[in-house]
Amino acid sequence: MHTPIPDYLHEVLENTRDDGEVATYIPELARANPDLLASALCMSDGKIYAAGDIHERFTIQSISKPFVYALALQERGFETVLDKIGVEPSGESFNSASLDPRTQRPENPMVNIGAIATHALVRPEASRDERFEAVRAGLSAFAGRELDVDEAVYASEMGTAFRNMSLAYLVRSVDGFTQDPADIVEGYTRQCSILVDVRDLAVMAMTLANAGINPITQERVVDEHVAQQVLSVMTTCGMYDAAGDWMTQVGIPAKSGVAGGIIGALPGQVGAAVFSPRLDPVGNSVRGVQAFERFSGDMGMHLLKSPPLSRDVIRHANRRVSGQGEFHVIELQGPLRFSSAERVMRELEQIPNDRKTIALDLARVSSVDDVSRRMLMEGLRRLILEGHAVYLVDPRSSIPNRDLGDGTFPADAASLETLGLALTEGS
Template sequence: MPDYLDEVRETCIAGGDEGELASYIPELAAADPDRLAIALCTIDGTVYAVGDAEHRFTIQSLSKPFAYALALADRGLDEVLEHVSVEPSGDAFNEISIDREGRPRNPMINIGAITTHALVGDAEATAEESTARVIAGLSAFAGRELEVDEAVYASERESADRNMALAYMVRAQGKLQDAPRAAVDGYTRQCSVLVDVRDLAVMAMTLASSGRNPVTGEQVVPAWVCRQVLSVMATCGMYDAAGDWMSNVGIPAKSGVSGGVLGALPGQVGIGVFSPRLDGFGNSVRGVRACERLSRDMGLHLMQAPEVASHVLYGVVDPDGDDDGMREITLQGTMHFAAAEVALRELERVPEDGRPVVVDLARVSSANDVGRRMLREGVRRLQLDGHDVRVQDPEGVLDD
């Protein structure tokens, strides 16, 4: 997996360096435009990361799905819907976009996100308590304590005139619970939380795992909340490029002006990408490019749902288990990305002792292209480790 992600990264770099930094926020305008990092988190919490994976950046609008999830968990769907709708806006992220009832059109644009921020916590919560709850909630999604970049917070607070205007607009419609300045300050602090691509991948996988953090095991929000959030991400997460994204990539996703993109494919994978150059919609150019490649290569499009597979590993017999000197690994079910990734990790655990290995696929019902390629690579690497590998494949699963 790291080798493959490195290949994706190099391809994205070779694709060009178009796009611009978010120059309207002074701290973001100083970012290194050439940074690129990619991370994947699997359903059991395994994280793969390449590139500038240690670099931390502010979460910005990537925080919006998680604040929305916390508001839903704290207030319930009906109360949140009274204040914020769920319809795609067709507008830029910072536009005045409200429906006939005076509600922001969705929680993924700024006017909706400011309104949503004020809904986190119970009905009697102060603005400061709502902000503290948001930051603690973001930390629970990431599986570690997150911090605020105070320099970015101060920089954004000084240039928040448009967000202030949006907050006053919603307040005038009777949909904003906090005072406009308090709501905007809290929202700005929410956007100034520092993360890296590993955090994004884990946070996305938590949404994709019905609210259970795959690393810590904590149930951060109820499963129904994740279904609601992922639905809104699928239709609104990439602003007015959401239609193109959904047809080309097909993964519920969210972007941020610092250059981050996260994708959450239910039951399979969480994706985090960081590259600061943005397109005209405010989405990372290389981030979009990487997600397009991942979706295409690994068959991750939401509308291309894989068959449900049973447990991948049927059994392992060690060389001394039946006195034939061979290690036997029997797989079963359907081999798509998530299943094949588990199988590869089992093959990776084989000791480099030179003993013969049997990979039994008799119980594997089918495999898609990525499943076949991943299993072949696993066999190839066992051979490179000096094993005599014998593949039992009566149904021709690995044969095109």
């Protein structure tokens, strides 16, 4: 049996309305074929589904902004970057010549003035060419393959870069960077001229959604907290003046580009991309927006869609008898987050102070975040203080640090075998 996902992608593309206009203010982009259309999904294990003109390459344009922002954060640290570039939605057009009136910073890295300042933060002491090579190598790491530049688009954009040049001089005038503004604009324009296809963009989006680890190469490109910061800014600023409509209707951290690409990164689930050159008045791909609206509605991708109820975390809670006596057994399942860990704490509260052995089975737990780990360990520590012997069944190593806070650890599953207690199959 073949998976229906490619057929679904084809159906979504075929049912988008073909309106909007290609970008005309960049001569080379004005020559783009307006009928090109493609989409791709990249899963957390690197599996890619794609449909349409998937081999067509186009320039990344403003979709480069979140990735270069990630490189700057990774290299320079949060304090340095936030000192130069804010994170507030601007409420103005993408090429607005505006700075925060209080801080004199660009308001966010997703508009041109902020993206130019971001480019300057990467390898600030390097030459123009060395800085661009660091950017190109970084974007290639996000994509999982070497990316090239469309020199024709670069030359065309540089021939009309008067607005961006004025923005660079404005940032330079308030000490937003110290380099030659002309060098920064040339590097930024070359950054926007990097060539990708729709599958590259899906992989790049999934790398952000995968906490900074490329799903194809398994290389950590940026730290988890960097990926989280970038996704946060994409959520509020990635779709320009349409960010509010996008968040309510689609609900996926996203970024668009004037060549017709849109990426969406749903944390822990999928990286998505659509390419169609026809743009709406805000500068977003018309058919790309429509496709993402379908993805969100059909597949439940909205970031704020309610997760399953936390009570589902407890699969079984009962007593069992072995040759060594009676045991309290609690079997958990699924991901452990704060709300589900709180449900487990309430279950542990119900265990009577009878000093009987307790077995906590995590064989079916898929992941445990840090706050849940600490809650769980504290709950077990208190049970031990009450006189219970506590055993932890954790074949997936969901809890790498089992310190109970006093230098002790709960006993492991192997010790249960000597007591004649069999738990979940496979544990």
